[in-house]
Amino acid sequence: MNKRKPKKSSKEQKVQENLQRVTKQFLMGKSYAPMSETELFKRLGLPELHRDLFSRVLQKLCEAGEVEKKGKLYHFPRTEDDVVTGVLRVHPRGFGFLQPDVAFDFSGDVFIPKHLTMNAVDGDRVEVVVNYESVSDKGPEGRVINILTSARSHVAGTVLEMLPDGQARAYVPLLGTSARVIVDYPPKTEVVVGDRIVMHVKEWGGKDEETHCDLMHKIGHIDDPSCDVPAAVEEFSLRDQFPVATLSQARSYGTRVTPKDMEGRRDLREQMTFTIDPDTAKDFDDAISLSKDDKGRYHLDVHIADVSHYVSKGSPIDREAYLRSNSTYFPGTVVPMLPEALSNNLCSLKPNVIRLAVTVSMILDGDGALKSYEIFRSVIKSQKRFTYRQAKDVLDGKLKSPLKPNLDLMVELCGKLKKVRYERGSIEFALPELVVLVDEKGKPTGTDFVEYDVTHQMIEEFMLKANEVVATHLSENGHDFAYRIHDEPAxxxxxxxxxxxxxxxxxxxxxxxxxxxxxxxxxxxxxxxxxxxxxxxxxxxKMAYYSAENIGHYGLALTHYCHFTSPIRRYADLIVHRVLFGDEETFERVEEMTARCSERERISSRAESTVTLLKKLRLLKEMTEADPHREFEGVVTKVKPFGFFFEVIDLMCEGFIHI
Structure with a gap:
């Protein structure tokens, strides 16, 4: 005799239908990322008594084809009509990466092959269909199906070839090496091969089509190194001129801290405080005070320029700083985020002048573990400005200074903090930095290897600790702010x-x-x-970036991290400073601001790398012209069937030898 299955009660049926509806809605959400059954159950906040029922709901959705299970993760099926929008970043070789506006099935960017960019250029907002069949461990691939907004109407490039009838062919880095760009120039205009020019785009081309432009103006010639930075400013659309209102506001603060400015602040002017920075630095964001008590505890004060005191939300300076989002550093010069009256003067923690600061005051035990902290607004007066070289010379006994005991104590604490960091799994690369030296005309005159010595290490350790303390403080108190996050590698x-x-x-x-x-x-x-x-x-x-959501920092092995210590040159730090003292932002606004800060950071980094590489190539050209038989030491970095890549050690630049 067959047993009949008991009928579901109408109540249980209704619960199952509701569960099915809620689960589908959650999986269909734009911000949904694939997750396991356990994580789904937790995220939906379901009671434990529904766990078995929830498993059956998921199984039913999968059987109906409404949900897909890949491994242990549940996905919502995508169609051709289900597109991802974002900003396209195009590599000089023609391929690109979509930076999605919102999270979707995969974290990170979407790779766009060269032949699937649909004529879109760097910075365009586009719609992309993700090819779920081509997903690798590195992430998904996609194709552009629509250009929502064009990033620009003008481009910068270099004249490659003169053509008849008042035309020339130009190379535009923005479009890649394979793009054919034709530029029309007015009669009687002198244009020669090698001219660096700015062009107005009349018609965008594509894979087999020419891009047509009109000449707007000339920057200079490729042989003139003084044009390298102006060309990069045009190429990457950097803002190098401050509006009149911004400059006027900056000047209105004067050149000195006033008694009114100091009201309500902790007075630390008598505390031994000093800065350690690169030789050429002018914008001193941070200063250090350190002592050790009779219990063996370290008292570390990290003082950071109080930029938020001068840059109020919505002011002319703030609007321009937000558009720039960061300073961009080139060999010998900088395109600053803030006007010079602030960046190099009133906010800069220069020696022997009164300055406003935000202080993170920490007490650490003898092993370097944090025991307590305070964060407050302060008034400081730095007693000394060290360069890294000077500090190292004092430590090595090559230069006498009454502050040597202070520096020795900094080295001692640095060692303790590094040990703590290593024990939790943080990575340190200790890479030397190659600085390209230039003269007043931008001509490269040589290079300088800056070793990552103990003076660099101790300042970095103190800044890392302050950033960690601030991020943890804000997070534990429920504030929305700009995290600095770093996902795990694929x-x-x-x-x-x-x-x-x-x-x-x-x-x-x-x-x-x-x-x-x-x-x-x-x-x-x-x-x-x-x-x-x-x-x-x-x-x-993966690249670290700013976000309103926290996923931790892989490289530093931290659950909470932010940028707090450089508000003169990074807008993300300014966001953090404001939140610390009650100037709150909504989560949505922080999302918007962090997205812009991350985008501008990438653009600035590309601009800096482009100019630095060009300066290195100018040096290399000069060296080989002076001595055609000169040999350079290199390291083979990659071998291919058709040749091998190598790095020239003296210039830290990569080359290729075809076989």
């Missing part, structure tokens, strides 16, 4: 790096832990290929 990238490391004789697992990686970088640091291995891994990591 598994495929880790596997590839493990193979690269093995080729150099270093054995790590296919999915190396942070501890394994740090051991590798420590061992390789003083070898000829230490810098290459570190750079190779950095290129395989």
């Amino acid at each position: 598994n495929e990238n880790l596997r590839e790096f493990a193979l690269v490391a093995a080729a150099f004789g270093y054995k790590v697992s296919a999915q190396p832990t942070l501890d394994e990686l740090q051991t590798l970088f420590d061992e390789a640091q003083h070898t000829p290929y230490g810098s290459y291995l570190a750079s190779n891994f950095i290129r395989r990591m």
Whole structure:
């Protein structure tokens, strides 16, 4: 005799229908990212008594084809009509990456092959269909199906070839090496091969079509190094001129801190305070005070320029700072975020003058563990400005200074903080920096290797600690602010790096832990290929960026992190300063601001890299012309069937030899 299944009660049926509806709505949400059944159950906030019913609901949705299960993760099926919008970033070689407006099935960017960009150019807002069949461990691929808004009406480039009838062919970095750009110039206008020009786009071309432009103006000639920065300003649409209202507001503050400015602040002018910065720095964001009590505890005060006192929300300075979002640094010059009256004067923590600051005052035990902290507005007076070289010379006994005991104590605490950081799994690459030296006309005169010595390390450790303390403080108190986040590398990238490391004789697992990686970088640091291995891994990591949502920081192995210590040159830090003292923002507004700060940071980084590489190439050209038989030491970095890539060690730039 067959047993009949008991009928569901109308109440249970209704609960199941509601669960099905709520689950579908959640999975259809634009911000939904694939997750497991356990995570879904938790995110939906369902009571434990519905867990079995929820499992059956998911199974039913999968059977009906309304939900897809891939591995342990549940996805909502996508169609051709389900598109992702965002900003397209185009590489000089023609391919691109979509930076999505909102999170979707995958974190990170969407790769767009060169032939699928649909004539879109760098900075365009576009719609992209994601190809879910082409998803690899590195992320998804997609194709542009619509250009929503064009990023620009003008482009910068270099004349490559003169053509008949008042035309020329130009190379436009924005469009890539394969794009054919034709520019019309007025009669009697002198244009020659090598001229760097700005053009108005009349008609965008594509894969097999020419882009047609009109000449707007000339910047100079490619042989003139003084044009390198102006050309980058045009190419990357940097804002290098301040509006009159912005300059007027900056001048209105005068050149000195007033008694009214100091009201309500903790007076730390008698405290021993000093700065350590690069030789050429003018915008001193941070100063340090450090002492040790008779219990062996460290009293570390990190003083940061109180930019928010002068840059009020919505003011002319604030509006311009937000548009710029950061300072852009080139060899020998800078395009600042703030007017010079603030960046190099009133906000800069120069020695022997009174300055307004925000202080993070920390007490750490003898092992460098944080015991307590305070964050408050202060008045300080730095007693000394050290360069990194000067501080190192004092530590090495080459230069006498009454502050040597203070510097020795900083080295001591630095060692403790590094130990704490290493023990939690943070990575340190200790890469030297190559600074290109230029004269007043922008001509490169040589290079300077800046070693990542103990003076750099101790300032970095103190800044990292202050940033961590501020981020944790704001997060634990429920504030919306600008996190600095860093996602884990893709598994495929880790596997590839493990193979690269093995080729150099270093054995790590296919999915190396942070501890394994740090051991590798420590061992390789003083070898000829230490810098290459570190750079190779950095290129395989995902980029850190600003976000209103927190996912932690992979590289630093921190659950909470933000940028707080450089408000003169980063708008994200200014956001954090304001929130600290009650100037709150909505979550949606923070999302908007962090998206812009991240975008402008990437653009500035590309502009800086472009100009720095050009200066290196100018140096290389000069060296080889002076001595055609000169030999350069290099490291082979990648071997292909058709040739190999190498890095010129003296200039830290990559080349290729075709076989």
